[in-house]
Amino acid sequence: MKPSRFEYVLPRSIEEAVAARVEYADTVVLSGGQSLVPTLNFRLSNPEAVIDLRLVPGLADVRVDGDWIHVGGRTRQRDLELDDAVHAANPLIRETLHHVAHPVIRNRGTVGGSIAHADPSAELPCLLLCLDGEVVAHGPGGARTIDAQDLFEFILSTTLEPDEILTEVRFPVLPERTGWCFTEFARRHGDFALAGVAATLTLAEDGTIAWGQLAACGVTTTPVRLVAVEDALLDGAADPSRIREIAQLAADVVTVPDDESCSSAYRRDLLVGLVERALRTSLQRATERATARTSREVTS
Amino acid sequence: MTSSTYRSPVNDDPTLDISLVVNGRPVEASVSPRLLLSDFLRHHLGLTGTHVGCEHGVCGACTVHIDGRAARSCLTLAVQLDGATVRTVEDLEGPDGSLSPVQEAFRDCHGLQCGFCTPGFLMSVTALLDEDPDVADASDTEIRERIAGNLCRCTGYQGIVAATRQAAETIRDAKEQADVPTRG
Ligand SMILES: Cc1cc2nc3c(=O)[nH]c(=O)nc-3n(C[C@H](O)[C@H](O)[C@H](O)COP(=O)(O)OP(=O)(O)OC[C@H]3O[C@@H](n4cnc5c(N)ncnc54)[C@H](O)[C@@H]3O)c2cc1C
Ligand code: FES
Numbered sequence: 289m290k291p292s293r294f295e296y297v298l299p300r301s302i303e304e305a306v307a308a309r310v311e312y313a314d315t316v317v318l319s320g321g322q323s324l325v326p327t328l329n330f331r332l333s334n335p336e337a338v339i340d341l342r343l344v345p346g347l348a349d350v351r352v353d354g355d356w357i358h359v360g361g362r363t364r365q366r367d368l369e370l371d372d373a374v375h376a377a378n379p380l381i382r383e384t385l386h387h388v389a390h391p392v393i394r395n396r397g398t399v400g401g402s403i404a405h406a407d408p409s410a411e412l413p414c415l416l417l418c419l420d421g422e423v424v425a426h427g428p429g430g431a432r433t434i435d436a437q438d439l440f441e442f443i444l445s446t447t448l449e450p451d452e453i454l455t456e457v458r459f460p461v462l463p464e465r466t467g468w469c470f471t472e473f474a475r476r477h478g479d480f481a482l483a484g485v486a487a488t489l490t491l492a493e494d495g496t497i498a499w500g501q502l503a504a505c506g507v508t509t510t511p512v513r514l515v516a517v518e519d520a521l522l523d524g525a526a527d528p529s530r531i532r533e534i535a536q537l538a539a540d541v542v543t544v545p546d547d548e549s550c551s552s553a554y555r556r557d558l559l560v561g562l563v564e565r566a567l568r569t570s571l572q573r574a575t576e577r578a579t580a581r582t583s584r585e586v587t588s
Numbered sequence: 589m590t591s592s593t594y595r596s597p598v599n600d601d602p603t604l605d606i607s608l609v610v611n612g613r614p615v616e617a618s619v620s621p622r623l624l625l626s627d628f629l630r631h632h633l634g635l636t637g638t639h640v641g642c643e644h645g646v647c648g649a650c651t652v653h654i655d656g657r658a659a660r661s662c663l664t665l666a667v668q669l670d671g672a673t674v675r676t677v678e679d680l681e682g683p684d685g686s687l688s689p690v691q692e693a694f695r696d697c698h699g700l701q702c703g704f705c706t707p708g709f710l711m712s713v714t715a716l717l718d719e720d721p722d723v724a725d726a727s728d729t730e731i732r733e734r735i736a737g738n739l740c741r742c743t744g745y746q747g748i749v750a751a752t753r754q755a756a757e758t759i760r761d762a763k764e765q766a767d768v769p770t771r772g
């Protein structure tokens with residue numbers, strides 16, 4: 289199949305892009321095209337206008353500034369993955385991106401495109417939610433910031449307005465004494481996962497677990513925070529023997545019914561296994577980081 | 589310079605002018621905004637080496653290089669490429685018609701049967717090895733993961749994995765030889 293006819297709009301500024309959003313009744317934004325163009329090819333989407341962001345300046349800028357990593361909405365996934373300053377500031381980002389599709393897709397696919405698309409199985413929305421990130425959206429009334437917690441509404445649906453454009457994605461820098469992990473299970477490397485988990489775990493000065501942040505993808509209609517697991521981590525010591533028990537608390541977030549790839553029961557078990565693995569890896573990395581820091585302090 | 593008007597898929601579509609470089613040659617054309625790069629290459633420029641399988645990014649048969657990076661031509665509109673540089677499988681061979689190391693390895697290792705997936709594999713593997721010739725030392729499982737974005741319905745992948753490794757060795761050896769300082 290081939291796309292149906294559309295108006296092709298090539299704005300030179302964010303204001304022009306927003307104006308096009310307002311002018312046409314039914315628009316889509318062409319960022320990396322890796323999710324949009326398949327839907328155009330199969331005529332699942334037949335928009336009046338396609339707004340191509342490629343000439344809007346500044347949308348692919350990446351900078352680490354204080355506690356935040358600012359990523360322009362049109363930044364290619366591959367460029368963010370290869371960015372060493374970003375990796376130094378928050379290693380969970382590169383680890384997550386390695387699970388997003390194949391390198392050839394990441395060469396074109398963008399960070400903002402994936403988050404605006406809001407596929408419940410996608411890794412980047414899950415990452416944003418886990419880290420308590422935020423996005424910036426430009427609309428006719430100017431710019432606003434939306435917390436990850438308030439962004440994802442349903443399958444392929446966000447609280448972005450139809451006349452808004454997502455211009456920036458912000459990820460926090462990883463705090464001190466914090467470990468991280470992204471892990472998922474897919475039938476084939478690069479496929480959308482049956483389930484995936486993003487985690488960070490922060491230790492207190494005395495080495496006990498201070499708190500953890502966890503989110504999962506592929507298990508319900510949006511990426512979801514694993515609140516029950518997070519609550520259980522708050523009042524425990526960093527005792528590996530309890531991790532399996534705590535991971536069980538994740539199972540209840542699964543709402544995906546039996547589907548062609550697996551049963552719902554399998555997905556629950558899978559999620560628990562992934563949470564356990566994510567917690568163990570995060571704990572180990574947090575301990576390594578805390579120790580490395582202490583020995584630096586001792587030697588200096 | 590190639591210059592022409594190609595109206596596809598429907599003859600009365602309005603068109604936009606684009607200019608780009610394809611396989612080292614400047615190309616100018618007027619295209620419908622809904623024309624895919626894969627169709628532009630095949631129908632307009634006659635570069636039928638780029639194959640079209642699924643048209644939704646899954647099979648990899650249509651892989652080309654855009655501005656030096658591997659990309660799906662079926663997921664790119666031709667109008668997005670105004671000012672870009674595109675390389676297709678037709679550009680892999682040397683000026684004298686000699687095969688590139690990746691092409692040579694696919695022939696040596698029986699990396700193809702029907703050949704439908706081959707242009708896409710050649711372009712993906714060429715990009716992969718440009719970036720990282722150390723794939724020569726990777727395990728078979730790791731090589732399978734690195735090329736998982738392309739599908740083959742014939743070979744069972746054994747020959748393709750072997751070809752990827754052989755090409756990586758050839759490219760790395762050539763790089764190492766080029767890096768040896770010449771003694772004066
Ligand atoms: C074979 C294949 C495998 C894949 N596997 C995975 C995978 O495992 N995990 C994964 O997460 N993804 C996967 N993807 C999807 C890929 O990551 C996409 O790149 C991504 O989901 C969309 O990003 P994009 O930049 O290509 O967006 P586009 O395709 O350009 O846009 C997607 C949608 O978001 C909207 N949009 C885009 N940008 C904006 C903006 N700035 N403001 C408002 N709305 C906007 C568009 O209107 C459109 O509806 C896969 C894709 C393919 C083809
Ligand atoms: S035809 Fe482009 S990926 Fe299959």
Ligand code: FES
Nearest residue numbers: 701702740741742
């Ligand atoms: S050789 Fe026939 S599809 Fe790969």
